[in-house]
Amino acid sequence: MGDFVAYNPSYWALFVEFWQLNDPNAVWVLIGSALLGLSASVIGGFAFLRKRSLMGDALAHAALPGVMTAFILFHANTPILMFLGAVSSSFLGLFLMDWLPKNTKIKPDAAMAITLSFFFALGLMELSYIQGLEVAGKSGLDKILFGQAAAMLPHDIYLLSIVAIIVLIMVALFFQKFRLIAFNRSYAKSIGLNIPFYEVLLALLIVMSVVIGLQIVGVVLMAAVLLTPVAAARFWNQNLPGMLMTAGGIGAISGVLSANVSYMAPAMPTGPWMVVMLFILFVISFLFAPRKGLLSNLAQQRQLRRHVCDENVLRTFYILNERHPVNDKKEHSAIDLGLAFGEEAILAVRGIAIGKLKQTLQRLEQKGLLSRTHDTDGWRLTEMGMFAAMTLTRRHRLWESYLTEQLDMDVNKVHHYAEQIEHLLTDEETLQIEQALAQQGALRDPHGRKIPDSRNHPIQDEVAK
Amino acid sequence: MISDLWILATASLVAISCSMVGVFLVLRRMSLLGDAISHSVLLGIVLAYLIAGSRSVVAMMIGATLIGLLTAWLSNALHRVSKLQTDASIGIVFTWFFALGVILISIYAGQVDLDQECVLYGEIAFVPFDTIIWGEQDLGPRALWIIGGVFIVNLILILLAFERFKLVAFHPALALSLGVSVSFWHYLLMTMVSLTTVASFDAVGAILVVALLVIPASSAYLLASSLRSMLWFAAGYAQAAVLLGYALAVWLDSSIAASIAVMAGVLLIVTVLVLQWQKQRHGIKVKATVLDDTFH
Numbered sequence: 022m023g024d025f026v027a028y029n030p031s032y033w034a035l036f037v038e039f040w041q042l043n044d045p046n047a048v049w050v051l052i053g054s055a056l057l058g059l060s061a062s063v064i065g066g067f068a069f070l071r072k073r074s075l076m077g078d079a080l081a082h083a084a085l086p087g088v089m090t091a092f093i094l095f096h097a098n099t100p101i102l103m104f105l106g107a108v109s110s111s112f113l114g115l116f117l118m119d120w121l122p123k124n125t126k127i128k129p130d131a132a133m134a135i136t137l138s139f140f141f142a143l144g145l146m147e148l149s150y151i152q153g154l155e156v157a158g159k160s161g162l163d164k165i166l167f168g169q170a171a172a173m174l175p176h177d178i179y180l181l182s183i184v185a186i187i188v189l190i191m192v193a194l195f196f197q198k199f200r201l202i203a204f205n206r207s208y209a210k211s212i213g214l215n216i217p218f219y220e221v222l223l224a225l226l227i228v229m230s231v232v233i234g235l236q237i238v239g240v241v242l243m244a245a246v247l248l249t250p251v252a253a254a255r256f257w258n259q260n261l262p263g264m265l266m267t268a269g270g271i272g273a274i275s276g277v278l279s280a281n282v283s284y285m286a287p288a289m290p291t292g293p294w295m296v297v298m299l300f301i302l303f304v305i306s307f308l309f310a311p312r313k314g315l316l317s318n319l320a321q322q323r324q325l326r327r328h329v330c331d332e333n334v335l336r337t338f339y340i341l342n343e344r345h346p347v348n349d350k351k352e353h354s355a356i357d358l359g360l361a362f363g364e365e366a367i368l369a370v371r372g373i374a375i376g377k378l379k380q381t382l383q384r385l386e387q388k389g390l391l392s393r394t395h396d397t398d399g400w401r402l403t404e405m406g407m408f409a410a411m412t413l414t415r416r417h418r419l420w421e422s423y424l425t426e427q428l429d430m431d432v433n434k435v436h437h438y439a440e441q442i443e444h445l446l447t448d449e450e451t452l453q454i455e456q457a458l459a460q461q462g463a464l465r466d467p468h469g470r471k472i473p474d475s476r477n478h479p480i481q482d483e484v485a486k
Numbered sequence: 487m488i489s490d491l492w493i494l495a496t497a498s499l500v501a502i503s504c505s506m507v508g509v510f511l512v513l514r515r516m517s518l519l520g521d522a523i524s525h526s527v528l529l530g531i532v533l534a535y536l537i538a539g540s541r542s543v544v545a546m547m548i549g550a551t552l553i554g555l556l557t558a559w560l561s562n563a564l565h566r567v568s569k570l571q572t573d574a575s576i577g578i579v580f581t582w583f584f585a586l587g588v589i590l591i592s593i594y595a596g597q598v599d600l601d602q603e604c605v606l607y608g609e610i611a612f613v614p615f616d617t618i619i620w621g622e623q624d625l626g627p628r629a630l631w632i633i634g635g636v637f638i639v640n641l642i643l644i645l646l647a648f649e650r651f652k653l654v655a656f657h658p659a660l661a662l663s664l665g666v667s668v669s670f671w672h673y674l675l676m677t678m679v680s681l682t683t684v685a686s687f688d689a690v691g692a693i694l695v696v697a698l699l700v701i702p703a704s705s706a707y708l709l710a711s712s713l714r715s716m717l718w719f720a721a722g723y724a725q726a727a728v729l730l731g732y733a734l735a736v737w738l739d740s741s742i743a744a745s746i747a748v749m750a751g752v753l754l755i756v757t758v759l760v761l762q763w764q765k766q767r768h769g770i771k772v773k774a775t776v777l778d779d780t781f782h
Contacts, residue, residue, distance in 0.1 A: 138697035142747030149741035
């Protein structure tokens with residue numbers, strides 16, 4: 022292992038050499054790794070949907086004794102022999118993992134850990150036994166633990182590519198059925214789908230993808246190739262086909278990158294590099310994916326908080342105007358909403374940090390909802406601001422009335438709910454509440470305050486434009 | 487001959503320590519988290535090697551425990567923030583840590599007294615040659631002292647806090663309502679798992695330790711009717727696996743650690759088969775015995 026030194030200028034030369042694609046062997050490894058990443062990630066998507074993400078881990082570990090047994094029995098390690106041995110022992114592992122929780126009180130997670138560690142130990146025991154034998158061809162066997170793409174021979178890659186393509190074709194053919202079973206099992210059953218058949222088929226495809234990955238990724242880390250791409254793809258896509266395609270792309274990219282590493286440092290195990298690449302891609306998706314990524318989520322939350330803050334301040338202006346002595350005797354529909362108030366007045370009514378209030382006031386001014394009065398150093402609602410404040414107050418008070426009258430809720434509790442819903446109610450919903458309340462006659466909120474009528478407001482048409 | 491005894495003593499302490507914490511992993515349905523921690527501990531060990539520059543036990547213990555706890559915490563955080571399933575987030579985290587560990591070993595192969603072989607198999611056969619010497623006195627293998635220390639720590643913790651462990655293992659909801667900090671006991675258990683794994687690393691490597699954590703405890707789970715008896719059964723199964731496994735390894739000239747893990751699995755399979763056979767012979771479905779005397 023020791024021939025990789027921390028920095029070596031010739032790596033750059035090797036990197037360039039790799040991407041000139043002159044070495045046919047390197048090109049084959051490249052194609053093989055990309056195909057493997059693609060097929061394993063796509064099929065891993067279904068395991069993920071079935072909430073059995075770590076199944077691939079157990080199946081990959083379970084493949085080890087199959088390979089070793091095949092070697093002990095036939096003293097040869099032709100790819101097809103290894104493949105068949107691995108597939109059969111993986112299936113045995115799958116069976117054990119399924120059988121134990123159904124027939125004993127061992128829980129599924131323990132069954133998985135038992136299968137994984139028992140089969141792996143068995144494989145290692147056989148491997149250590151083989152190391153002591155005097156036979157040819159045993160040297161490549163330990164490469165399937167951590168994978169070594171550089172050690173692959175052309176016929177290994179042919180087999181890998183064929184199996185990967187078969188897996189992809191099968192997924193394409195049975196896509197609808199797999200999807201149905203993954204999302205709505207009972208419906209699939211009711212329309213007479215042969216569920217056990219498709220389950221076994223899916224398991225076979227997963228096992229096949231795991232087994233062809235052994236030489237590149239290795240037993241120990243194969244789980245990540247099935248799991249990490251689809252987990253990353255989930256941040257980019259809403260629908261299944263898109264998710265699987267993204268996952269396949271991520272898998273393929275990591276395959277290509279690790280083929281590159283393997284070319285530059287042939288003695289390095291490929292599997293760990295592939296996993297690290299996948300993890301980097303996962304972190305990028307987790308942080309930066311639009312809409313579902315962490316940063317985008319935080320930005321949305323920030324936007325929502327600002328929106329709520331804006332609306333709260335607008336409604337505070339309405340209340341301040343309403344309570345002002347000037348409006349004391351006036352008919353409610355005729356109150357003057359254009360009075361100016363300073364920051365202290367707002368803070369007296371609404372609990373908000375002073376810095377935040379200043380920001381909000383400036384934002385509202387930019388939006389044209391408030392204007393600054395320079396003589397008194399205060400703020401007043403513009404025409405548009407008045408309309409917005411009325412609409413919000415109307416929603417708030419309508420909701421309070423609705424909760425007390427229609428749902429018999431306690432008058433003292435409704436304010437809290439209305440405080441939240443006023444930011445969310447749409448015009449249509451407001452209209453429906455109005456209609457529900459229309460029988461009661463005069464519109465007052467449960468605290469006895471008038472509900473402002475923002476309908477037919479002259480500004481409404483302007484806003485609509 | 488004396489070195490065989492040292493190997494057996496080390497293996498037996500490793501097996502019994504693992505099965506002890508394994509019992510709680512199985513009961514709390516956290517076998518997979520145990521699997522994850524035992525993998526990622528490798529990164530902690532390698533980092534400790536690189537930073538401390540020597541095979542310092544203290545640095546290894548600290549590094550491995552920190553990484554073990556980080557695995558548990560990070561998987562949980564990822565699960566909460568990204569709403570991925572628990573096992574998916576565990577899988578993403580531990581494969582990454584383990585991959586980093588293997589890469590670091592490959593890059594610094596010259597500087598680190600570690601290779602992929604010992605990650606996989608451990609090197610229990612070399613245990614007798616690495617001894618602690620105090621003055622003139624040869625005090626026996628280093629690995630034996632380390633795992634012995636961890637065994638005693640585990641034993642004391644379990645004896646002292648037996649009732650608490652029981653409560654948290656069987657009735658986490660009740661524990662929560664009684665004001666017991668479930669997350670404290672959770673992370674304490676994870677610390678024990680990390681310590682036990684790193685202490686076992688010399689002997690059995692990073693992966694086979696999973697077999698010793700989960701398999702004897704699961705065999706015990708099939709037979710036991712109380713936490714106390716489950717712990718005893720697990721210890722018994724672990725010891726039997728060590729003796730049979732050692733014999734198997736001598737016979738086949740195979741890896742001792744792997745053979746012990748294989749025998750643990752064989753014992754589980756035998757237990758399951760005997761139970762199935764009894765079930766059929768009695769002709770009735772024996773109800774799965776439930777660990778119901780929790781509060782005796």
